[in-house]
Amino acid sequence: MRVALIGAGFIGSVHAVNLAAHPDVRFDVFDVDTTRARSVADRHGTGVVASLDDAFDPARFDAVLIASSTDTHAAHLRRAADAGLAVFCEKPVDLDLDRAREVSAHVAARGVPAMVDFNRRFDRDYAHLRELVRSGDLGDVELVQLTSRGPSMPPLEYVAVSGGQMRDQAVHFFDLARWITGAEPVEVTALGAALADPRITEHGDVDTSVTSVRMSTGALVQIDCVRRTAYGYDERIEVHGSAGMAEARRHRDGAVTRYGAGRVVEDGLHPGWFERVRPTYAAALDAFVTAVREGVAPSPSLADGLVAQAVAEAATAALTSGRTEPVLTVTP
Known part of the structure; x- marks a missing residue:
């Protein structure tokens, strides 16, 4: 190609x-x-x-x-x-x-053929989580908890053109919630604050947020997003179902545990989001090349991107209105 x-x-x-x-x-x-x-x-x-x-x-x-x-x-x-x-x-x-x-x-x-780069769909752990959900092993999905906590504030120059936390950071997790559960988002409630850097409000944005999404099945999804931690990049997903629970845990930057007198020291988290998700970019590219070569529609599609964006729009509106906002139905 x-x-x-x-x-x-x-x-x-x-x-x-x-x-x-x-x-x-x-x-x-x-x-x-x-x-x-x-x-x-x-x-x-x-x-x-x-x-x-x-x-x-x-x-x-x-x-x-x-x-x-x-x-x-x-x-x-x-x-x-x-x-x-x-x-x-x-x-x-x-x-x-x-x-x-x-x-x-x-x-x-x-x-x-057209594909949008929601590369986290190609994360090995998240794909496994989806398989468990779709197999029925967890029963009916009732609650999904997703966490996205970045290690440091992005430059305010970036914030000014990013579209805001919901469109820039949380949107990946809106897509993952839909992809993992197989359900469609219906309505959104969101709370946000400027705790890491109050100057972010000058751009109409927040750096800390909690978003709740009601899915078409009745399942509830909660996503917490933070722009600044003091301990590295923290990303994980938990799915609670009527027959069990599955969790894709936070990734560490190593697998060595040191034991000493009165203490246990483990390796910490990745320093940033890119180090955590780097392999997914190659996997997404390969999926695109393979789909085009085999004449099948690449996934995630532009339509998938629109749905995640519609959730982000509703969440952004909810931050301001303080109300639960409906997710618009969008089709290309």
Whole structure:
């Protein structure tokens, strides 16, 4: 598969590593910053794409991987679809839900394979948790607890363009709750506070939140999100069912336990979110390549991305209104 990587920033560099390692992929790099594009390309012994016209040229490429800034995703998705190119896109399609829905409908109408990068679906432990739920071993799902606690505040410059904690951080877990349970989100209640850095309120955001989601089956989902811990990156999921409980525990950065007089010392958590989820990016890319090669629809789809975004919109509204907000039905 000939892939044009669009975007050579942090996440583009992550994808470049996995593209270079994949045996069925050849790729070149485009970025509006040509120096940055050249740096990534040279690192992996590949080429630089001179222009966006070239990046979307079906004579040169079979697919595009969109890792550019969020405000470019929608336009790039539309252009890929018009060129007949398969497309793998970082979330979100667009921060505006209506525009995201319109662009997703455009891509669907063109019939090109399209996948949104909710990479946590490719976490081994979360996939196992889903298998246990879907097998019926836990009985009927009644309560799901998800935790996402980052080690440090992101720069306020990032916060200003991120869309807020619900759209940027919690959205992954809205998607996981739906994917694991097989149920659809119905309504959302949310509480939030600015405890790590009060300046975040200048951007209409929070850094600490608890969100409750009622699913179509009646199951309840609770997600706690924190931007700053004092102990590393903490992510875990617990599913309680009528016949039992299963837990995907927090990951440590090692497996050594030291025993001494009067104390036991264990390895701590990963220093950041990327160290925790790094393998999922390669797994997501491989799933995309395999789906396109075999002629099946890639998953998660743009429609999956829209549902998670609709939950994030309802949660963001609930933070302000103090009410339980309905989740809009969205289809591309």
